[in-house]
Amino acid sequence: MLQERTLPTFNTADVKISKEEGLVLYEDMVLGRTFEDKCAEMYYRGKMFGFVHLYNGQEAVSTGVIQGAMRPGEDYVCSTYRDHVHALSAGVPAKEVMAELFGKATGCSKGRGGSMHMFSAEHRLLGGYAFVAEGIPVAAGAAFQSKYRREVMGDKNSDQVSACFFGDGACNNGQFFETLNMAALWKLPIIFVVENNKWAIGMAHDRATSDPEIYKKAHAFKMAGVEVDGMDVLAVRQAAKEAVERARAGEGPTVIEALTYRFRGHSLADPDELRSKEEKEYWFARDPIKKFAAYLTEKKLATAKQLQGIDKKIEELIDEAVKFAETSPEPPASELYRFIFAEDQ
Ligand SMILES: Cc1ncc(C[n+]2csc(CCOP(=O)(O)OP(=O)(O)O)c2C)c(N)n1
């Protein structure tokens, strides 16, 4: 099935971006892509077990929202089972994400979570969630506490925004509608980022939902809802900046529907035989990293050599992350029941 929905246009002529910020966005996307490619290699070498869902192709969404518009480490990020790259954009070190995938004690969830359960209190990553739509109410809880601390407890510094990432499939789930209602009612500082990659495993989005334009569902709750080209990091950044500004100003939530595509199968166990060659080619031609690299060099914000330097630096960082994960200890068997409940700090 080819793309029948036209990707919204975004005029880059109006974009204000410094060289430094451009390189940060580029590096973050390359980090995500290189990490996931290495992850696939390690999975097929038998270094990790269970389901592993990669984010290739969708990098502009995580980077554009978290690095482009939020305060990573202060604001909250909530993910799904496709969570490695959201964790990286939020600032969780690559070696801790890789060690988690290897089930090692040095992983960000202490080796107890694995691919689908990345977590970091330090980086305000509220988790990966194996159940579809499970993170949506959790992110609303985080947004509620920021608002409560500020308005009820008088903490003027409590102005954090929560970003909640989930897929098109999750939008047919009750938790999506229930949470949208509460978030709009209470004007919570949250942005709902729908990564519409057209597929929920083997179910085409258009076959599964009464109205495929998800952003319009926000309007039923009197909430801002926008669609954006999810293959364009600058377009995502712009939509996210406006949403974050609205949220911090107490004007409530936004649904951002990012039209995107995953470049690999649903998980590493998926032979990916259902999606047509034509459809894949349409989206491969819109690779967000290549598109942004071309923008940076055309606008003389970076040279090709600089970008190659970043690619190389990230490759080395990922190789180190693998070494770290391989040489880290397994969690001791004596601690099988540890971390089920919170411990005193
Ligand atoms: C509540 C629930 N129902 C079903 C599943 C099985 N399942 C796992 S992923 C998935 C598809 C979700 O697709 P989408 O939300 O579009 O996210 P994507 O995988 O495309 O990122 C389903 C149905 C699940 N994990 N949880």
Ligand SMILES: [Mg+2]
């Ligand atoms: Mg999907």
